[in-house]
Amino acid sequence: MNFRANNPLWNHGSERCRDLRETRKRLREMEGEPEKWILMVTARTPTNIAVIKYWGKRDETLILPINDSISVTLDPNHLCTTTTVSVSPSFDRDRMWLNGKEISLQGGRFQSCLREIRARAQDLEDKKKGIKIKKEDWQKLHLHIASYNNFPTAAGLASSAAGLACLVFSLAKLMNLKEDNSQLSAIARQGSGSACRSLYGGFVKWIMGKEDDGSDSLAVQLADEKHWDELVIIIAVVSARQKETSSTSGMHDSVETSALIQHRAKEVVPKRIVQMEDAIQNRDFPSFARLACTDSNQFHAVCLDTYPPIFYMNDTSHRIISCVEKWNRAEGTPQVAYTFDAGPNAVMIARDRKTASLLLQRLLYNFPPQSDTNLDSYIIGDKSILEDAGIKDMKDVEALTPPPEVKDNILPTQKSKGDVSYFICTRPGGGPVVLSDETQALLDPLTGLPK
Amino acid sequence: MGSESEKWILMVTARTPTNIAVIKYWGKRDETLILPINDSISVTLDPSHLCTTTTVSVSPSFHQDRMWLNGKEISLEGGRFQSCLREIRGRAQDVEDKKKGINIKKEDWQKLHLHIASYNNFPTAAGLASSAAGLACLVFSLAKLMNLKEDNSQLSAIARQGSGSACRSLYGGFVKWVMGKEDNGSDSFAVQLADEKHWDELVIIIGVVSARQKETSSTSGMRDTVETSALIQHRAKEVVPKRIVQMEDAIQNRDFPSFARLACTDSNQFHAVCLDTYPPIFYMNDTSHRIISCVEKWNRAEVTPQVAYTFDAGPNAVMIARNRKTAALLLQRLLYNFPPESDTDVANYIIGDKSILKDAGIKDMKDVEALTPPPEVKDNIPPTQKSKGDVNYFICTRPGGGPVVLSDETQALLDPITGLPK
Numbered sequence: 001m002n003f004r005a006n007n008p009l010w011n012h013g014s015e016r017c018r019d020l021r022e023t024r025k026r027l028r029e030m031e032g033e034p035e036k037w038i039l040m041v042t043a044r045t046p047t048n049i050a051v052i053k054y055w056g057k058r059d060e061t062l063i064l065p066i067n068d069s070i071s072v073t074l075d076p077n078h079l080c081t082t083t084t085v086s087v088s089p090s091f092d093r094d095r096m097w098l099n100g101k102e103i104s105l106q107g108g109r110f111q112s113c114l115r116e117i118r119a120r121a122q123d124l125e126d127k128k129k130g131i132k133i134k135k136e137d138w139q140k141l142h143l144h145i146a147s148y149n150n151f152p153t154a155a156g157l158a159s160s161a162a163g164l165a166c167l168v169f170s171l172a173k174l175m176n177l178k179e180d181n182s183q184l185s186a187i188a189r190q191g192s193g194s195a196c197r198s199l200y201g202g203f204v205k206w207i208m209g210k211e212d213d214g215s216d217s218l219a220v221q222l223a224d225e226k227h228w229d230e231l232v233i234i235i236a237v238v239s240a241r242q243k244e245t246s247s248t249s250g251m252h253d254s255v256e257t258s259a260l261i262q263h264r265a266k267e268v269v270p271k272r273i274v275q276m277e278d279a280i281q282n283r284d285f286p287s288f289a290r291l292a293c294t295d296s297n298q299f300h301a302v303c304l305d306t307y308p309p310i311f312y313m314n315d316t317s318h319r320i321i322s323c324v325e326k327w328n329r330a331e332g333t334p335q336v337a338y339t340f341d342a343g344p345n346a347v348m349i350a351r352d353r354k355t356a357s358l359l360l361q362r363l364l365y366n367f368p369p370q371s372d373t374n375l376d377s378y379i380i381g382d383k384s385i386l387e388d389a390g391i392k393d394m395k396d397v398e399a400l401t402p403p404p405e406v407k408d409n410i411l412p413t414q415k416s417k418g419d420v421s422y423f424i425c426t427r428p429g430g431g432p433v434v435l436s437d438e439t440q441a442l443l444d445p446l447t448g449l450p451k
Numbered sequence: 452m453g454s455e456s457e458k459w460i461l462m463v464t465a466r467t468p469t470n471i472a473v474i475k476y477w478g479k480r481d482e483t484l485i486l487p488i489n490d491s492i493s494v495t496l497d498p499s500h501l502c503t504t505t506t507v508s509v510s511p512s513f514h515q516d517r518m519w520l521n522g523k524e525i526s527l528e529g530g531r532f533q534s535c536l537r538e539i540r541g542r543a544q545d546v547e548d549k550k551k552g553i554n555i556k557k558e559d560w561q562k563l564h565l566h567i568a569s570y571n572n573f574p575t576a577a578g579l580a581s582s583a584a585g586l587a588c589l590v591f592s593l594a595k596l597m598n599l600k601e602d603n604s605q606l607s608a609i610a611r612q613g614s615g616s617a618c619r620s621l622y623g624g625f626v627k628w629v630m631g632k633e634d635n636g637s638d639s640f641a642v643q644l645a646d647e648k649h650w651d652e653l654v655i656i657i658g659v660v661s662a663r664q665k666e667t668s669s670t671s672g673m674r675d676t677v678e679t680s681a682l683i684q685h686r687a688k689e690v691v692p693k694r695i696v697q698m699e700d701a702i703q704n705r706d707f708p709s710f711a712r713l714a715c716t717d718s719n720q721f722h723a724v725c726l727d728t729y730p731p732i733f734y735m736n737d738t739s740h741r742i743i744s745c746v747e748k749w750n751r752a753e754v755t756p757q758v759a760y761t762f763d764a765g766p767n768a769v770m771i772a773r774n775r776k777t778a779a780l781l782l783q784r785l786l787y788n789f790p791p792e793s794d795t796d797v798a799n800y801i802i803g804d805k806s807i808l809k810d811a812g813i814k815d816m817k818d819v820e821a822l823t824p825p826p827e828v829k830d831n832i833p834p835t836q837k838s839k840g841d842v843n844y845f846i847c848t849r850p851g852g853g854p855v856v857l858s859d860e861t862q863a864l865l866d867p868i869t870g871l872p873k
Binding site: 260263264290294297298300301302304306308309311314321329 | 685689727743747
C-alpha cells in the first residue's frame with residue numbers, strides 16, 4: 001500500500017501527519033497484515049411515528065425542539081434500516097452507501113454525529129482477529145458505511161429517522177461507546193430530530209430539555225413493545241402527486257411565520273404529553289386515540305397557518321380521516337386512531353386484531369386497488385390481518401359491502417381506484433439490535449465495499 | 452280608506468350584495484343573538500354580478516307570513532327568521548301611501564302578514580354565501596316597507612340575528628363587523644370602513660370549485676370549533692385584534708402588499724382552526740390548494756404580491772388582484788392551470804365582467820389551449836396532468852355598493868295584484 005502517494009495527509013509536515021505515521025507503525029506491529037484488517041458491526045433499527053408531534057426547533061444546529069414529543073416504534077420486521085459500519089486502516093476516507101448508491105457524508109448532520117461518536121470512542125480489542133485499537137486511534141481511522149431501508153425512501157415513511165439512528169447505534173457498538181441508549185439518542189438527535197426516538201422500542205418520549213447545549217434533550221422509553229402489544233398498525237401509502245416541503249424547511253417556516261405555533265408549544269403540547277403518558281401507561285385507548293388524532297390535526301393546522309401555507313395531507317388523506325371518524329363515532333368509543341406526518345400517508349392504530357381486520361375491510365371498500373392489482377402486493381407486512389378480514393383475492397375485495405355507518409352506498413365509479421398505493425400492516429416493535437449473523441452484513445468483510 | 456281596502460297590497464323591492472370576509476368570523480360567544488368572538492372585515496361584491504333581489508309585500512288579505520326563495524316556498528318558522536321579523540316589527544313606523552289611499556299605523560304591523568319573494572342570481576349550491584345576501588336583503592327591504600328610522604348600522608344588528616355574515620351586507624365597499632362587548636348584542640353591528648369607490652381598481656376573480664361532498668354547515672362547524680379547538684381562543688383574543696387594526700390601515704392606505712398578506716394568512720388560519728376541530732373540518736380540497744400554490748408561486752416570483760386569496764367555508768377561491776392588468780395576467784394563469792372540459796364554451800366558463808377575458812386576449816377555447824406556462828413555472832405541466840373541470844367556472848367581479856331599493860316595478864318578484872310570485 002503506497003501511503004505516500006495515496007494519502008493526502010502525507011504532504012503536510014504537520015503533527016497530525018506524524019501521529020498518523022506512529023499509529024500506522026503500531027498497527028503494523030500487530031500480528032499478520034494488520035493494515036488490511038477490517039472490523040465490522042451490523043445493526044438493525046426501527047422507524048417510529050410520532051403521536052404527539054415534533055414540529056419546530058429552538059436551535060437549528062443542535063436540533064433542539066420547542067416541545068416534547070412521543071412516538072410509537074414500528075416493528076422492524078416490517079420497516080427497518082439495516083446498517084453495516086466498518087473500520088480499517090486501509091480505508092483512506094469516510095464513505096457511505098445508501099440503498100447501494102454512494103452518498104456524501106459532508107453534510108453538517110452526518111459530521112455532527114461522526115464527531116460526537118468519535119469523541120466518545122473507547123479502546124477496542126478483538127483478540128481473535130488480533131486487532132487492538134486505542135481510543136485515540138479512532139480520530140484517524142476511516143469508516144465505510146452501508147445502509148439499506150427495506151421500505152421505499154420515496155414513500156414518506158421517515159427513512160431518515162431510522163437511518164440516522166442506525167448509523168449512530170452501529171457506530172457506537174463499533175467504537176465501544178459506554179453511553180446508554182438515551183445518551184446515544186442525544187447524538188442521533190443532532191443528525192435528525194425524530195431519529196433520537198428510534199433508539200428504543202415500544203413507546204418513546206423525546207424530552208425537549210432546557211439547556212442551551214442540548215445535553216438534556218434526549219429520548220427515554222415510556223413503555224416497551226410488549227406493554228400494549230394488541231395494538232395493530234396499518235399504514236396507507238398514499239400516492240403523492242407533488243414534491244413535498246421538507247420537514248426541516250417547513251418547520252423553520254412555521255416557527256417564523258405561524259401566529260399559533262408558540263401557543264401550541266407552550267400551552268397545548270405540555271398538557272397533552274402528560275395525558276398521553278397516562279394513556280399509554282393505562283392502555284387507555286379512547287384517550288390515546290383522541291390525543292393522537294387531535295395532535296396530528298393540530299400539527300397540520302400549524303402547517304396551514306404557515307406563510308406560505310404547507311399542505312401535507314391531500315383529498316385522499318382527508319377521506320381516510322372521514323372513514324375512520326365516521327366509524328369511531330358510530331361505535332361510541334374510538335376503535336382506530338390516525339396520525340399523519342409530513343406527507344399524505346395515513347398511519348392508523350387499531351385497538352386490537354379484530355378491529356384491525358374490520359378496519360382493513362373498510363379501507364379496501366373505500367380505497368380499492370386498480371383492477372389488475374395483485375392483492376399480495378397491495379397489502380404488505382403482516383398479511384395475516386388480511387386473512388382475518390376474510391379476503392383472499394380481488395374478488396373478495398369487489399364483493400365488499402358498505403359498512404353499517406355509511407348510509408349511502410358509494411357508487412363504484414366514485415371510488416378512486418389507486419388513490420392508495422398500498423397498505424402496510426405492522427405493530428409496535430423493539431429497538432435497535434446488533435445482527436451477529438455475518439451473512440446480513442452489507443459490506444464485504446474482505447474489501448470493505450458494498451456486497 | 453277606499454272600498455275594497457282589504458285587498459290593497461303595498462310592496463317594496465330591494466337588491467343586496469353578498470360579501471367576502473378578509474378577516475374571518477368563525478365562532479360565537481352567543482348562539483341565539485349571534486354574537487362573535489372576534490371582529491371581522493369584509494369586501495362587498497358588485498351586486499351587478501352577485502346579488503339577492505327581494506320583494507316584500509303586506510296586505511290585509513294575506514292570512515299568514517309566507518316566503519318563496521328562488522321560486523320555491525320555504526318556511527319562516529326557524530328562529531333566525533323569527534328574530535328578524537320580530538325585531539323589525541318592533542321598530543315599525545306609520546306608513547302612508549296617499550296615492551293608493553293606504554294608511555298603516557305602527558301598531559297595525561303586528562297584525563298584518565307578509566309575502567316575501569327572494570331570488571339569488573347565482574347558484575345556492577355554489578357556496579357563495581347566499582344566506583348573507585338573502586337575510587340582509589330581507590331585513591333591508593322590510594325596513595323600507597315598514598318605514599323604520601334606523602340607519603344601516605342599526606339594521607345590521609337586526610340582520611346579524613338572522614345570519615352573522617349578513618350584517619356586513621348592509622354596506623358597500625369595505626365593512627367591519629364590530630364584535631361588541633354587551634351581552635344583549637346592542638353594540639355588535641357593521642360599520643363601513645370605506646366605500647366601493649375608495650379602492651376601485653381592485654378586481655375580484657372567484658373560482659367556483661367542484662365540491663365532491665356535502666360540506667359541514669358554518670353554524671355547526673364554528674360551534675364545534677369553539678368547543679374543541681385548543682387554538683381558537685388564542686386566535687380570537689391575541690391574533691385577530693392585531694390583524695383588524697392592520698387591515699383597517701391597509702384598506703385606508705390602499706396598501707396592497709399588507710392587504711394581501713393579511714387576507715391570505717387570515718384565510719389560512721381560519722382553515723387551520725377548522726382542521727384543529729374535533730372531528731376535523733376540511734373545507735379546502737386539492738384544487739383549492741393548487742389554486743393557492745399557483746398564486747403563491749406568482750406572488751413570490753414578483754417583488755411584491757400581485758393577488759390576495761381567501762376561502763370561506765367551502766372550496767371556492769376568491770382572488771383579489773391589485774388592478775385590471777394583474778387580473779388579466781391572473782386569468783391567463785388560472786386558465787392555463789385549470790382549463791375547462793374540452794367541449795366548453797368559454798363564454799360559460801368566465802361569467803360576470805367578461806371584459807377581463809378580452810384583456811387577457813382570450814376569445815375561445817383555442818386561445819385557452821394555446822396558453823403557455825407562466826415564467827415562474829419551471830416545468831411545463833403536461834396537459835394530461837392538468838385536471839380539466841376541477842373548476843366549474845370563474846366569476847369576474849369587483850368591490851361594489853350596498854343595498855338599494857329598486858323603484859322599477861317590473862323588477863318586483865311578486866305580482867302587485869295577487870301578492871304571489873310572478
